[in-house]
Amino acid sequence: MTVLWAVALVVGCGGDGPSAPNDAAVVDARVIERVDAQIPRDAGVDAAEAIDASSESRIDALVELLASETDVARVDSALRDVALRDGWPVREDGRWLFATRWDGSPPRVSLVGDVNAWSTSAHVATRAASGAHWFVVIDESTFVASAIGAKYKWWGEPDVYRAPFESLAYGYDDFGEHGWVRPPSDAPHLERFVAFDSAFLDAPRAVRAWLPAGFVARSEGASRVRTLLLHDGNNVFDPGALFGGWQVDATLAREGWSDVVAIAIDNAPDRMSAYTHVTDVIGGSTTGGRAADYLRMIEDEVLPFVRARYGIVASGRSLMIAGSSLGGLVSIWIASQRPELAGCVAGLSSTLGWGSIGRAGGADTLIARWSGRPAVAIYLDSGGSAGSGCVDSDGDGIDDDGDGRDNYCETRQMREVLRDAGYVDGVHLHYVHAPGAAHDEAAWRARFPAVLDACDASGWAAP
Numbered sequence: 001m002t003v004l005w006a007v008a009l010v011v012g013c014g015g016d017g018p019s020a021p022n023d024a025a026v027v028d029a030r031v032i033e034r035v036d037a038q039i040p041r042d043a044g045v046d047a048a049e050a051i052d053a054s055s056e057s058r059i060d061a062l063v064e065l066l067a068s069e070t071d072v073a074r075v076d077s078a079l080r081d082v083a084l085r086d087g088w089p090v091r092e093d094g095r096w097l098f099a100t101r102w103d104g105s106p107p108r109v110s111l112v113g114d115v116n117a118w119s120t121s122a123h124v125a126t127r128a129a130s131g132a133h134w135f136v137v138i139d140e141s142t143f144v145a146s147a148i149g150a151k152y153k154w155w156g157e158p159d160v161y162r163a164p165f166e167s168l169a170y171g172y173d174d175f176g177e178h179g180w181v182r183p184p185s186d187a188p189h190l191e192r193f194v195a196f197d198s199a200f201l202d203a204p205r206a207v208r209a210w211l212p213a214g215f216v217a218r219s220e221g222a223s224r225v226r227t228l229l230l231h232d233g234n235n236v237f238d239p240g241a242l243f244g245g246w247q248v249d250a251t252l253a254r255e256g257w258s259d260v261v262a263i264a265i266d267n268a269p270d271r272m273s274a275y276t277h278v279t280d281v282i283g284g285s286t287t288g289g290r291a292a293d294y295l296r297m298i299e300d301e302v303l304p305f306v307r308a309r310y311g312i313v314a315s316g317r318s319l320m321i322a323g324s325s326l327g328g329l330v331s332i333w334i335a336s337q338r339p340e341l342a343g344c345v346a347g348l349s350s351t352l353g354w355g356s357i358g359r360a361g362g363a364d365t366l367i368a369r370w371s372g373r374p375a376v377a378i379y380l381d382s383g384g385s386a387g388s389g390c391v392d393s394d395g396d397g398i399d400d401d402g403d404g405r406d407n408y409c410e411t412r413q414m415r416e417v418l419r420d421a422g423y424v425d426g427v428h429l430h431y432v433h434a435p436g437a438a439h440d441e442a443a444w445r446a447r448f449p450a451v452l453d454a455c456d457a458s459g460w461a462a463p
Helices: 029-038 043-053 058-068 072-085 248-255 291-310 326-337 408-420 441-457
Strands: 090-092 095-101 109-113 133-139 151-156 160-162 169-173 176-180 189-196 205-211 226-230 260-265 279-282 285-288 316-324 342-348 377-382 429-433
Touching: 058 072, 058 090, 058 095, 058 133, 072 095, 072 133, 072 189, 109 133, 189 291, 205 248, 205 291, 226 248, 226 291, 248 260, 248 441, 260 291, 291 326, 316 326, 316 441, 326 342, 326 377, 342 441, 377 408, 377 441, 408 429, 429 441
Parallel strands: 226 260, 226 316, 316 342, 342 377, 377 429
Antiparallel strands: 090 095, 095 133, 109 151, 151 160, 151 176, 169 176, 169 189, 189 205, 205 260, 279 285
């Protein structure tokens, strides 16, 4: 069995010291149906179903499972079910259950956070029968701070602080990543659904959400927000990501985009295939060509899931899709295939020469294939430069044979293709060149406010 829930829980830790915190939305029936369709029918799910059917409390049933079940996969699957349905930690009748998987953990583990003044002795965890999990049940009457706005982590002896990667609501501070017992009601926060499984792509990946302050899931207000859908979700919120990440959450909060919900889909080991519409030859190997499957995952799984969970519209003019590099390529390709899906798409430093990098001929590149007329606004940009010139020395029709940087030549050529198709600058087409800018997250972070402004000017609007 593929262990999905655990995949995202065992990759590193959230900082080397403690951090000094609207209640998580309850999944409605449609989401539960969607989750049930995802979860493999195995022994672990049988355990989760037994918990659902039990007459005892959910917390007691989970504790019994953790205390008695020795099969790691069964426990993983049951805890993942909770992560998708309700989110961790679990609250019931004034009690809170916290649980995690920690491979190679230290001999003593505690739950630490604002609710116990970061005491390493107040709430010592119990090692589960599996040997790979830890859990602790805490009575709310012992909390020294409100659960709403309270940060927490796991602590291990002698002095290791570990982010709770299973937590539904989470954030970042000077000490790295932390979980929220319950997120603050007066500030934006992040949520995630770890190891979201797909019927169309093999590798699971997390789906993340940035929710503005005061957002109430499935409320009338939720139906009026704009949605931003981002690829490479691993890098768009985390300030510890490569080159500091995109920090989209900080940009949205700082620039006043309070009517936007951002959804980010993590990349996975299949990134080069999932983000490309045709195959190409890279390093002597043929790869790519599964963008159609990635689009099906977006349309048939991710967007229905977040619409049901949050009550957002996330389609048509209220939806914006953005990505960088290969993520930019797949964003623009989606516009060519489903122009009605979004009101605006943005490609930053997009790999628009894909299909002619190692393959002979350029007929399968998006530059050569484009045939759409203005139906969705498009933003294009790059850093770098033309170098000694944009040239097509192999005669395949793609200006990618010079020494230009950051896909500058291909992006400029794509701009001309769109102009020829009827796109008008400043109306349905926006093009930005940042001379000399690198091909990295820091450069994309710097340009992202301009991306938002461009799509806003071109009709990205509330439903």
